[in-house]
Amino acid sequence: MIAEFGLAALWLAAALAGLQLVAGSLALTARGKDLAGIVRPVAVVQGVLALIAFAALIVLFCQTDLSVKLVAMNSHSAKPLIYKLSGAWGNHEGSMLLWVTVMGLAGGFVALVERRLPEQTMLATLAGQAFVSLGFYAFLLISSNPFERLNPPAPEGQGLNPLLQDIGLAFHPPTLYLGYVGLSVAFSFAIGALVTREVGPAFARAMRPWVLGAWIFLTIGITAGSYWAYYELGWGGWWFWDPVENASLMPWLAATALLHSVSVLAARNALRAWTVMLGVVAFSMSMVGTFLVRSGILTSVHAFAVDPERGTFILALLAINIGGALTLFGLRAATVTEGERFSVVSREGALVFNNVMLSAILGIVLFGTLYPLLAEVMGAKVSVGPPYFNPVSAIFAVPMLLVLAVGPLLRWRRDSLARIRWSMAVPAALVVLSAAGLAIRAQLHILPFIGLALAGGLAVASVLPLKGRNLARVPLAVWGMVAAHLGVAVALFGMASESAFSVERLVAVRIGETSEVGPWRVTLGGIEPVAGPNWTALQANMAASYRGGAPVEIHPQARSFWAPPQQTSESSLLTRWNGQLYAVIGDQAEDGRWQLRLWWKPFVTLIWFGGLLIALGGFLALLGRVASDLRRHIARGKIADRRMEQGR
Amino acid sequence: MNAPSPRPRGWTLWLPLALFGGFVVLVLFGLFRPAGREVASAMIGKPLPAFELRAAVPDRPGLSSRDFRAGTGAGKPRLLNIFASWCIPCAVEAPQLEQLRAAGVEINGIAIRDRQEDVAAFLARNGNPFARIGADDLSAVQLGIGSSGVPETFVIDGKGVIRYQHIGEIRPDQVPLILEKLKEAKR
Amino acid sequence: MKRYLLLVLAFWAAPLAAQDSLPPAPYAYRQLDDPKLEAQAQELMETLRCLKCQSQSIADSDAPMAGDMRSQVRQRIAAGEDPEKIRAWLVERYGDYVSYSPRVTALTWPLFAVPLLLLVLAVLLLGRRLGGKGRS
Numbered sequence: 028m029i030a031e032f033g034l035a036a037l038w039l040a041a042a043l044a045g046l047q048l049v050a051g052s053l054a055l056t057a058r059g060k061d062l063a064g065i066v067r068p069v070a071v072v073q074g075v076l077a078l079i080a081f082a083a084l085i086v087l088f089c090q091t092d093l094s095v096k097l098v099a100m101n102s103h104s105a106k107p108l109i110y111k112l113s114g115a116w117g118n119h120e121g122s123m124l125l126w127v128t129v130m131g132l133a134g135g136f137v138a139l140v141e142r143r144l145p146e147q148t149m150l151a152t153l154a155g156q157a158f159v160s161l162g163f164y165a166f167l168l169i170s171s172n173p174f175e176r177l178n179p180p181a182p183e184g185q186g187l188n189p190l191l192q193d194i195g196l197a198f199h200p201p202t203l204y205l206g207y208v209g210l211s212v213a214f215s216f217a218i219g220a221l222v223t224r225e226v227g228p229a230f231a232r233a234m235r236p237w238v239l240g241a242w243i244f245l246t247i248g249i250t251a252g253s254y255w256a257y258y259e260l261g262w263g264g265w266w267f268w269d270p271v272e273n274a275s276l277m278p279w280l281a282a283t284a285l286l287h288s289v290s291v292l293a294a295r296n297a298l299r300a301w302t303v304m305l306g307v308v309a310f311s312m313s314m315v316g317t318f319l320v321r322s323g324i325l326t327s328v329h330a331f332a333v334d335p336e337r338g339t340f341i342l343a344l345l346a347i348n349i350g351g352a353l354t355l356f357g358l359r360a361a362t363v364t365e366g367e368r369f370s371v372v373s374r375e376g377a378l379v380f381n382n383v384m385l386s387a388i389l390g391i392v393l394f395g396t397l398y399p400l401l402a403e404v405m406g407a408k409v410s411v412g413p414p415y416f417n418p419v420s421a422i423f424a425v426p427m428l429l430v431l432a433v434g435p436l437l438r439w440r441r442d443s444l445a446r447i448r449w450s451m452a453v454p455a456a457l458v459v460l461s462a463a464g465l466a467i468r469a470q471l472h473i474l475p476f477i478g479l480a481l482a483g484g485l486a487v488a489s490v491l492p493l494k495g496r497n498l499a500r501v502p503l504a505v506w507g508m509v510a511a512h513l514g515v516a517v518a519l520f521g522m523a524s525e526s527a528f529s530v531e532r533l534v535a536v537r538i539g540e541t542s543e544v545g546p547w548r549v550t551l552g553g554i555e556p557v558a559g560p561n562w563t564a565l566q567a568n569m570a571a572s573y574r575g576g577a578p579v580e581i582h583p584q585a586r587s588f589w590a591p592p593q594q595t596s597e598s599s600l601l602t603r604w605n606g607q608l609y610a611v612i613g614d615q616a617e618d619g620r621w622q623l624r625l626w627w628k629p630f631v632t633l634i635w636f637g638g639l640l641i642a643l644g645g646f647l648a649l650l651g652r653v654a655s656d657l658r659r660h661i662a663r664g665k666i667a668d669r670r671m672e673q674g675r
Numbered sequence: 676m677n678a679p680s681p682r683p684r685g686w687t688l689w690l691p692l693a694l695f696g697g698f699v700v701l702v703l704f705g706l707f708r709p710a711g712r713e714v715a716s717a718m719i720g721k722p723l724p725a726f727e728l729r730a731a732v733p734d735r736p737g738l739s740s741r742d743f744r745a746g747t748g749a750g751k752p753r754l755l756n757i758f759a760s761w762c763i764p765c766a767v768e769a770p771q772l773e774q775l776r777a778a779g780v781e782i783n784g785i786a787i788r789d790r791q792e793d794v795a796a797f798l799a800r801n802g803n804p805f806a807r808i809g810a811d812d813l814s815a816v817q818l819g820i821g822s823s824g825v826p827e828t829f830v831i832d833g834k835g836v837i838r839y840q841h842i843g844e845i846r847p848d849q850v851p852l853i854l855e856k857l858k859e860a861k862r
Numbered sequence: 863m864k865r866y867l868l869l870v871l872a873f874w875a876a877p878l879a880a881q882d883s884l885p886p887a888p889y890a891y892r893q894l895d896d897p898k899l900e901a902q903a904q905e906l907m908e909t910l911r912c913l914k915c916q917s918q919s920i921a922d923s924d925a926p927m928a929g930d931m932r933s934q935v936r937q938r939i940a941a942g943e944d945p946e947k948i949r950a951w952l953v954e955r956y957g958d959y960v961s962y963s964p965r966v967t968a969l970t971w972p973l974f975a976v977p978l979l980l981l982v983l984a985v986l987l988l989g990r991r992l993g994g995k996g997r998s
Binding site for chain 2: 300304307325338342354361397
């Protein structure tokens with residue numbers, strides 16, 4: 028019953044998307060003007076219906092309704108409830124349903140609260156959103172129905188991949204999708220603006236909070252995914268430039284550039300074509316990403332369902348949506364005049380530089396990810412990984428970081444470096460001192476060296492905009508900028524430190540023996556079997572002491588699941604302010620000794636704290652913008668009331 | 676008041692669409708002519724690296740690189756079959772290997788990461804078409820010839836040069852192909 | 863009773879997949895004694911691809927073949943071989959696929975040409991956008 032109910036809600040939502048598209052498009056013409064009134068309510072109801080369908084799927088998973096094919100293939104009655112719930116989106120169909128739900132809800136939310144756009148642009152935006160949604164509804168209903176029944180029902184489910192039976196699955200996909208798919212709003216705004224040729228500061232101010240919101244979630248999603256891979260996969264790696272990881276990074280790069288571009292457009296009415304282009308590119312990257320992950324054309328540790336037929340369907344959607352948007356851009360952008368001028372040394376100049384660098388990195392990541400496919404077409408196999416991506420993206424990232432230090436201090440329109448030279452003295456001195464100190468005391472590779480040398484100076488430079496201001500009266504948006512840029516410096520420090528100073532020890536020990544890694548002494552106390560709800564494991568009881576301090580107990584496990592049969596390694600992490608001890612228990616050798624893998628990773632947690640700080644900065648900026656908008660709205664309301672009273 | 680700047684030139688506006696078009700073409704190739712996941716050896720046409728492996732089972736001698744050049748069969752192409760007792764497709768191709776042996780082909784085997792008793796049990800279950808079997812406990816020879824999995828079969832000519840690599844099990848309809856490659860290796 | 867059964871099963875649960883039963887290669891999970899040589903080996907291993915995995919380096923994989931490759935790498939480094947020679951030895955056997963480290967060859971030149979092109983484009987774009995402006 029619930030499955031049919033969910034399917035019905037999904038069909039209804041798709042039908043309403045169709046209505047939204049037709050009504051929205053017709054309302055733009057002179058003859059269809061009367062239809063304008065229904066577009067917003069239809070968008071809201073569509074979102075609610077999609078949410079109902081998604082809720083139905085969640086209920087089916089929580090009940091482990093084995094007569095539904097998706098549940099039978101991906102769930103198991105012995106799974107803990109949290110994984111039953113998050114397992115709903117841990118598969119292709121469920122995550123596609125999450126996709127259309129977020130699209131519908133985002134569109135509905137825009138329809139409900141966005142009042143600043145001219146009505147025509149709003150209608151075009153909602154029509155654009157409906158157009159894209161319709162394609163994905165069709166994909167779901169025709170080729171990836173999550174509510175398909177299994178007759179007769181399965182006696183037991185096949186279980187969820189043990190690597191996914193982790194709290195990370197509860198966080199990573201939902202936040203990632205809120206970000207990914209939230210960018211569809213920016214896409215629709217860009218379409219709306221191109222159709223009605225309304226690209227100006229008002230448009231930018233309206234679009235900015237939506238871009239910010241999606242970007243915040245995307246940042247959190249990527250950070251969560253990185254941390255999850257770090258502790259789950261058992262080797263301490265946090266980023267591998269894997270095709271699926273790149274698929275989430277590319278929209279983020281575009282969205283970051285869009286964020287900054289929108290600010291310029293809102294404040295100075297410049298960078299119009301850039302902003303619209305980036306709005307289209309950001310969500311296009313989301314769609315390209317979902318295509319790459321689900322079509323099976325690239326080998327990846329993370330890849331979803333490998334199905335060329337589904338891949339072709341998504342490719343068709345891509346061709347229509349992205350091809351259509353880019354064609355519209357080609358036709359209309361020429362008539363979007365460029366806007367105000369500015370000098371090289373100005374905040375706009377710095378932001379243009381930032382945009383160009385981010386776009387270049389985006390291009391490199393896209394090309395590098397697709398290159399193995401290109402090589403295969405030409406008959407050979409190549410591998411493109413961290414040894415390529417790290418240095419090549421650094422070529423563009425390092426200049427960008429240097430400008431990041433200077434940009435926020437520059438004035439709009441025209442400024443001179445001489446004016447800020449004393450402010451820049453402190454960060455510059457810090458960079459030089461760090462570089463000198465590192466060169467003398469440590470033997471580092473070039474990239475970690477640059478990262479460590481820059482990080483301190485960058486951190487100081489990011490708080491410089493606050494200098495000399497009354498802190499109580501600094502707008503929230505500025506606090507947001509400071510926090511986000513500081514987050515970049517913090518993350519950079521964490522990345523460089525992990526790369527430069529990590530210590531690894533692989534040892535084979537007997538029970539009672541002690542090994543050393545960095546400043547830690549780790550003793551293997553014993554090995555005991557333990558059992559969980561759907562797994563059994565060999566747990567190592569170890570005591571770790573830092574520089575001779577009190578020992579702390581850690582319990583890494585080697586787990587065996589039986590549905591599906593798979594072994595995972597549950598690492599044990601001990602976090603201090605200055606780094607993490609990472610411990611993994613391996614197999615027992617024939618002589619009775621146990622394989623231990625130990626790492627001491629100084630300041631590695633700063634990578635993810637930096638990421639969260641960036642997201643916090645975005646949140647503060649969003650709060651600031653929304654608050655100031657509300658204040659303006661209330662003030663206008665008060666003025667209108669007063670006028671009415673005076674008129675009486 | 677500043678005048679609006681010159682409009683972006685036509686071609687830059689269409690560049691993103693053109694690049695996207697290229698992407699679609701590339702991806703269509705990937706979807707409809709997918710390359711396999713196997714990694715082919717790059718040693719085709721190169722001589723076998725020198726190696727010497729102990730006997731994997733008591734009733735067959737061990738295997739060395741000299742065995743591909745030596746003896747009365749000098750000049751005779753042979754098959755080198757990489758297998759393991761824990762490999763299921765290896766059991767599937769056993770009848771085809773027997774067929775080849777019956778056709779007069781000399782097959783030498785290398786057992787990867789296997790205990791003596793497991794290899795013996797495998798051969799008892801699936802038949803023993805091998806003239807010699809070497810035990811490669813550390814995959815050293817497997818790495819040396821560019822093999823990346825089991826089962827794989829190599830055609831080695833009489834001078835000890837690798838002439839052909841067959842990845843995966845030999846299916847019944849592929850036996851003529853192997854015989855053809857052996858004949859080519861005579862030249 | 864069920865719990866006890868599960869615990870007993872834990873000990874026999876190990877050889878579940880079709881994996882070999884021999885122990886790992888000597889240096890698959892053992893580091894070299896000389897830290898400098900080990901660092902050299904680690905750096906090399908992080909850039910060599912595991913052939914039986916989806917997308918991992920041999921330094922990050924538990925596959926037996928990856929362990930054998932690690933053992934080979936460590937033993938050769940301990941014997942004094944140059945890391946690039948070891949890489950070349952593997953590339954000779956498996957082609958460029960086995961190495962993540964980019965080489966400029968007839969096959970991979972676009973990987974280097976494209977960033978260069980992007981750099982040139984970036985400079986041009988910035989020059990046009992910023993250079994011609996703001997002389998007001």
